[in-house]
Amino acid sequence: MHIRKELVVAALASTWMLWPAVADAQFGVERNLGYTFHLFSDVDGVDVYSHHASAGVDMSRNVSLLLRWTHDTVVIPALDAPPGSQDAVDAITTASRPISNAGDPYEDFVKVRDEVQGTLSFKGARASYYVSTESDWFAQMVTVAYNHGFMQDNLTLSGGVSYGWDDITPVVDIRTSNVPDYQTTRHANFVATQVLTPITVLRAGVEYNQIEGLQHDPYRNVYVDGGNVSESHPRDRDRYDVFVRLSQYLYNRSSIKVDYRYYGDDWGISSHTIGGKLHQYVTDNVVVRYRYRYYSQVPAFFWRDEYEFAGGVDGLQTGDYRLGDYGAHLFGGQVMWLPQGLADISVLERANLVFSYEHYFNSNNFSANVFETGLQVSF
């Protein structure tokens, strides 16, 4: 499997590098490259280091190819209590980890994920294939989407469907069973974008996800009726959301974007999310962005602070705080450098360099810092 993946990556990368030499003679080829480093560090000591790279190329006037690659390294800290004890219960962080032997819990656990996505676009149509590999999770997804402009492109309608299939092979864990399982995802979305005025755009959409298969953490235990049992979630989940966003340009060279999302699913969770972003040019080449986001949800029907009776709720029990009742805040700032016009160098004309810092915290005393820096160039 790994050889096949490397061959696919090599073939796609070769196409990206070599195709322009063929096509340059016929029309002006545009290529773009991007790299972003992302660091997520939470209060429980879980660190996620992510490297994102992208490369795009116009293969003809109507055909373009985009490749994305992501490499995540997740570091989950050592336990400071014997595995299985009350003190070692993973109640807050969602980053549960396997423990293969009695010595493991006292060492940091490191997990690596690689993701590659290739997207081929033809006019308004788009097809993509996505593959993600981890030590215990192999995910694939295909997507087809189409968008079309109406009324001189004042209204753009887009829709897409995806099908994902994941193979899950939990690694050895002394606390839980490691039975191979699967997960499938069916996704559909429909989005409308309307230009309202020369400075106002409205975007609204609806999404639906149907998930089947393993949906709990295979390494997480839950205390039920005084005992230690494996987490158990329903195997089916229907999820939907609707969202709307208004983007408004302001004449002091700033813009404001406000958005709202409602989410619901058949596990009983519903949530409201509101957010706003303010962009402002501070010089011709520097833009700052401030943002705030508030999130609130009600719990799944089987979520409890404490399970007092054997069998949980209809045989379901969870230690995942994401299924509980809580609110969360996210705020932060970003500085973007746009070097256009600083020098007569074409590669800088549509380049940008970004630094951002955001802080996330919720009513479960969970908090995290998120840093991101990235460079994008087109040539």
Next chain:
Amino acid sequence: VLLVGALGCSVKPYQREHLADSIMMAEAEAEMREQKWLEAREGSTGGAGGAGGGCACR
């Protein structure tokens, strides 16, 4: 949005200078990255118009 469009809002291409400014553009790539880590910390999903699979954050 469809209703608003049906009412006939019409902005000519030459009037869209501000809409093409980078501060008005959608931040699709950044939103996809953000959705990935938020999904690993919240019980909801969506809002970016797409889907993904697998997550090392779990």
